[in-house]
Structure formats: structure tokens, C-alpha cells
Amino acid sequence: MIFTLIFIYITYTIYKIYLSTLEINFIKENINKNPVVLNEYDYKRAGNTAIINQKFSIIESIYSFVLIMFWLFVGLNILNIFIKDHSSILGGTLYILSFLIISSLLTLPLEIYRTFVKDKKLGFSKTTPMLFAKDNIKSLLLLIVFGGLFIAMILWCFKTLGSSWWIWAFVASFVILLIIQLIYPTLIAPIFNKIKPLQDENLSSSINSLLQSCGFKSKGVFVLDASKRDARLNAYFGGLGSTKRVVLFDTLIAKLSKEEILAVLGHELGHFKHKDILKMLTISCFMIFVMFFVFSHIPNSIINSLGIVDDGVGIIIVFLLFSPVLSAIFEPIISKLSRNNEFNADEFGANMKSKNDMINALKKLGSENKAFPISHKLYSAIYHSHPTLYERISRLES
Numbered sequence: 001m002i003f004t005l006i007f008i009y010i011t012y013t014i015y016k017i018y019l020s021t022l023e024i025n026f027i028k029e030n031i032n033k034n035p036v037v038l039n040e041y042d043y044k045r046a047g048n049t050a051i052i053n054q055k056f057s058i059i060e061s062i063y064s065f066v067l068i069m070f071w072l073f074v075g076l077n078i079l080n081i082f083i084k085d086h087s088s089i090l091g092g093t094l095y096i097l098s099f100l101i102i103s104s105l106l107t108l109p110l111e112i113y114r115t116f117v118k119d120k121k122l123g124f125s126k127t128t129p130m131l132f133a134k135d136n137i138k139s140l141l142l143l144i145v146f147g148g149l150f151i152a153m154i155l156w157c158f159k160t161l162g163s164s165w166w167i168w169a170f171v172a173s174f175v176i177l178l179i180i181q182l183i184y185p186t187l188i189a190p191i192f193n194k195i196k197p198l199q200d201e202n203l204s205s206s207i208n209s210l211l212q213s214c215g216f217k218s219k220g221v222f223v224l225d226a227s228k229r230d231a232r233l234n235a236y237f238g239g240l241g242s243t244k245r246v247v248l249f250d251t252l253i254a255k256l257s258k259e260e261i262l263a264v265l266g267h268e269l270g271h272f273k274h275k276d277i278l279k280m281l282t283i284s285c286f287m288i289f290v291m292f293f294v295f296s297h298i299p300n301s302i303i304n305s306l307g308i309v310d311d312g313v314g315i316i317i318v319f320l321l322f323s324p325v326l327s328a329i330f331e332p333i334i335s336k337l338s339r340n341n342e343f344n345a346d347e348f349g350a351n352m353k354s355k356n357d358m359i360n361a362l363k364k365l366g367s368e369n370k371a372f373p374i375s376h377k378l379y380s381a382i383y384h385s386h387p388t389l390y391e392r393i394s395r396l397e398s
Helices: 002-030 040-082 089-121 129-160 162-192 201-213 250-255 258-273 276-296 300-305 313-352 355-368 377-383 389-397
Strands: 195-197 221-224 235-238 245-249
Touching (some): 040 355, 089 313, 129 162, 162 235, 162 245, 250 355, 258 313, 258 355, 300 313, 355 389
Parallel strands (some): 221 245
Antiparallel strands (some): 195 221, 235 245
């Protein structure tokens, strides 16, 4: 059975490499043609950036395959030697946490290269080795504390709730997802970034007027110190219910005019008015349900082939190793729905402010984030949660 798993992951890896290669060839064919949306310099710079990112994506795909082979043939056997008894909830939690921590350490070289070589070369990364180390230590501690509690809960469901354990585990997982959405802006995000109320009274007043016109109640407008890590521009509405807040990256405030910032926020308000967050949470709920169903019904022969007794731990390990493969099946559907949401949000943002402000904001975002404005249709259909810059601006202009 283990060779069936290997075949599945080989197919998945080839699929990802093929799509990246498709995108690289498409960009190379178009990078020297007449530029669209961006000026010639920004157009070529964005194309070269995209090619570098796609090449790195291929390396990631190959590296992920190597890690899977390591776990299937070596890593799990080593864990079985050091953690012999994982039949209890405590032993099982320790086993799975060890798997996650080791996996994080094994992917660290790629993260170091991404941050300090690739993204530095592309002009994005501003982080320092000390900040990078602090971020990783904080992430590791969060994984140990909250990941450990979550794993223990899943194992408890498996051991005490009979054959319907996966349904209860799914319900608990979705509730936890909602709680994370609820507490993220106030409890989790500040662990990594300084988030302060917006000091620009003129901009803050304009933003609050925009929010009130849409009936959006928030806990305030805040600025996140993104520039100490990265040069990319962004903004988001975080939280749910009474914890909702507007968060602007300081890089966005530095690069966009007030009217362009309001257009970007108008776009985000479009997601609020169209209930896009609720829609995507519903889709996430369905995906989590399917994943729990599939992995809870995996034949014992597959789990036993990994050298793990079928005590819940094996199911979780197989889930962690192969959930990306199952997610790939849903990816084109989710991407399509997300792109439709983005088109509608663009239109809403343009109507809230002005079409020109929305278009100018998109052009600046594309230029600063070095986003190539066109993409291969198949690659875009599968991966892109947002339409290409060319598609978004063409839709607004028409």
C-alpha cells in the first residue's frame, strides 16, 4: 500500500511542476511583447519576479516530495523508536507534535532562502535574522500549545465517541476555526506585529464615514507595522462580529493616496456587503467535512504500512502528509468562486468611490507588489484566488 501512496504523491508533484512550467513559459512568451496595464519597466520587472517565484515553487514541490519520502521510509520509523507507546492521548499528542516540529525544522532551510535570498533579491523582504528567529520561535510555541490541545481533542474524539468520532471532531474543528477568526486581530496578530490606531485624523475620519455608509461596525482603524518585514502593500478587515477591525499595512499608507486607500477599503467592504466571508467559511466547512470523512475511512492496511497502529495517530499522520493532495481537487472550484467575489468587490469599491481611484489603486498595488498582469488561463483557473490585474482593470473599464 505504501507504493500506492508514493504513486499518488508523485502524480501530485508532477501536476504542480507542470503548472509552474506552463506559467513560466507563458510569461517568457509575453514579457517582451507590448506591456499591458503597467509601464514597460514595471511590466518586465513583474514578469521576471513571477518567473523567479515559479522556479522557487518548483523547488518547493520537489523538496516537499523528498520530505514525504523521508517520512514514509525513515522518519516515522525513527519516531516509533523514540516514542514507542502512542496509544494514550498524551503519547499520541507527543508523537504528532514531534512530527510537526521536525517537519517545521526540515522546511526551515527553504524559508531562510525565501526570506534572505529570493525575497531580498526581489526587494520585498526587510526582515532581520533576529526578527526571523523570533517569529519562528513564537510560531513554534503557538504550535506546541494550541496545536497540542487541538490534537489531544481529536484523539479524545477517536477514543471515546465510537464510529461517529469524525463527525464530532469535524464540528469541534470548525468551531475552533471560527474562534481563531474571532480572536485573530486582537490576540494573535499582535504577537507578531505592532498594531496601533491610525493617527491620521483626516484619513481616519474619511474611513469611518465610508464604513458607516455601508453599515459596517468595527472596533476601529489600525495600522500594522508590516514594513519591518516586507515591502508589499495590503489591507484587511479582521475578526468576526464585535471584534471586526480595519487593518492597514503601513506600506499601503505610504504608497497610496487617500482616495486610493478608500477605494481599496471600498473593495473590502464589497466582500462584507456580499457576505463573501460567510460564503468562504461555508466552503471551508464543507472541505473540512469531506477531509474528515475521507481520512477517517482510510483502510487500516494503509496506516499499518506506515508502521503505525490504527489508534487515531495514524489517521492524523496520513491526513498531515496527504491533505494537500485532496485539497488540490477542491482548489479550482474555490479559486473560481473567489475570483467572482473579487470582481464583484472591485465593482462595489468603484461605485463607493470612483472607477478611476479603484483602477489607480490596482495599478499601484500591481506595480509595488510586482504582480505580472496576465497569466496562463489554466494556471490562473487552478491557482488564482484573484483575477489577474489585466482582467480586473478591463472589467472595471468596461
